[in-house]
Amino acid sequence: MSTTPTLSVMSLQAGYGDVRVLWDVSLEVAAGELVCIIGSNGAGKTTLMRCLSGLLQPSAGSIVIDGRPMAQATPADFVRAGIAHVPEGRRLFSAMSIRDNLLMGAYLRTDKGAIAADLERIYAMFPILAERQRQDAGTLSGGEQQMCAIGRGLMAAPRVLLIDELSLGLAPRAVELLSETLRKVNAAGVAILLVEQDVMNALELANRAYVIDHGRVTKSGPAIGLASDPAICEAYMGLS
Numbered sequence: 001m002s003t004t005p006t007l008s009v010m011s012l013q014a015g016y017g018d019v020r021v022l023w024d025v026s027l028e029v030a031a032g033e034l035v036c037i038i039g040s041n042g043a044g045k046t047t048l049m050r051c052l053s054g055l056l057q058p059s060a061g062s063i064v065i066d067g068r069p070m071a072q073a074t075p076a077d078f079v080r081a082g083i084a085h086v087p088e089g090r091r092l093f094s095a096m097s098i099r100d101n102l103l104m105g106a107y108l109r110t111d112k113g114a115i116a117a118d119l120e121r122i123y124a125m126f127p128i129l130a131e132r133q134r135q136d137a138g139t140l141s142g143g144e145q146q147m148c149a150i151g152r153g154l155m156a157a158p159r160v161l162l163i164d165e166l167s168l169g170l171a172p173r174a175v176e177l178l179s180e181t182l183r184k185v186n187a188a189g190v191a192i193l194l195v196e197q198d199v200m201n202a203l204e205l206a207n208r209a210y211v212i213d214h215g216r217v218t219k220s221g222p223a224i225g226l227a228s229d230p231a232i233c234e235a236y237m238g239l240s
Helices: 045-052 075-080 098-104 112-125 127-131 142-154 172-187 199-205 223-227 230-236
Strands: 005-016 019-030 034-038 060-065 083-086 160-164 191-195 208-213 216-222
Touching (some): 005 191, 019 034, 019 045, 019 191, 019 216, 034 199, 045 191, 083 142, 098 112, 112 127, 112 142, 112 172, 172 191, 199 223, 208 223, 216 223, 223 230
Parallel strands (some): 034 208, 160 191
Antiparallel strands (some): 005 060
16 A cells, blocks of 8 residues: 555634634545445535535645645646546536446546446446436435436546445445445445445444544544544444
């Protein structure tokens, strides 16, 4: 695993209008890592993910991808730099087919042969999408929509895949399947930054973790260590 971070965030501040949401957030994701971010609702996790994909301009701090500063970068610039974002709630184009939703993930790519190969790889990863590829995405179950959203992100051929709330509203079996798929994606070399409400699942998946509380990173470290931290267990897992 590389010691040079693929994604580096330093002293990031962001918000909406006069409302500050993030306060001096710093984190790193190295090549090949699976890193999770945990925190309560309203802690600033989604705001952070929006900053990391160019959807929201930070008011201060820096985002660096492979040594390239991303100040004032557009969402397309982030995609070109190797960042793909699977947003909270999936945000599929519901009236478009599954196939067309997946191909939207590759809209900045010109390597037609590689795009076709990646599409087949997504279908092999999620066979239900291959079976229903002509079906409108809006007719899928929640778990199937999340498969499509992850597949769309992977079609951008990212170096870092951002996933905001993997398990939100999904049945346990679907979460188990998606978690196993993410392990395989990560093992194939794609770094993952995961926001997840299921803290136990997130810490089981991740190499390292960050805890965000009221817009600040309050703890970080190896996921296995945070999983046994009494304060984390009590606050986020209902254990004491």
